[in-house]
Amino acid sequence: MTSGDARSRQQNAPADEFESCAAEHLALEHVDPADRALHDAGVSAEFWDDDDGQVAREADADMQTCLDALVAALTARWGEPLAVDLLLYLRAGVEGETVSEPINSLSQMAGSIELWPHQSSGRRLGLAIGQEDKELPLELLAAVGDRSGPNGT
Structure with a gap:
């Protein structure tokens, strides 16, 4: 491989990585836009013997x-995401407040989420990496929902 080939490959790396991740992990074409849910876009192995x-x-x-790679692709399409700290939602749920789905489940698995609001519909798409417990698999999560929760985020 020549140095020009290597530079070309590096410049295409994010697109190639997105294609790989999208093909392997992300099935958002099956997400119903009216759905308010948390979807597994990718799941690792469990870590019981690690x-x-x-x-x-x-x-x-x-x-x-x-x-x-997914954040880069969605950012190119929809602009910069909002980085949302999920601790506020976790605390609210622990203190007995009602936290709507999918943010309630997500806040129990991940510390933050990259969130893209759709301005005209009020719907949102978020991506995060979460894990329910240290022995359980890591999950690449896609959350679809509307504006609800503390402070309207």
Whole structure:
């Protein structure tokens, strides 16, 4: 491979990575726009036998690569996402407040979400990496919903 080929490959890397992640993980074409749900866009292996954490770190790096590629593609299409800290929602749920879905489930699995609001419909699409417990799989999550929750976010 020549150095020109290597530069060309690096410049195409985000698009190639998005295509790979989209083909492997993301099935958003099956998401009903009227749905208010949390969808698994990718799931790693479980980590029951990962005593040193190496398998989990590798899976996290793979999920982060896919998330970054998807965020880049959606940002190119819809603009910069809102970075939303989910701790507010987790606290609200723990304190007995009603937190609507999918944000309630998401706040129990992830610390933050990249969120793209659709201005005319009030609907939102969010992407995050979550995990229910350290032995359970990492999940690349796609959340679809409307404006609801603390502070309207």
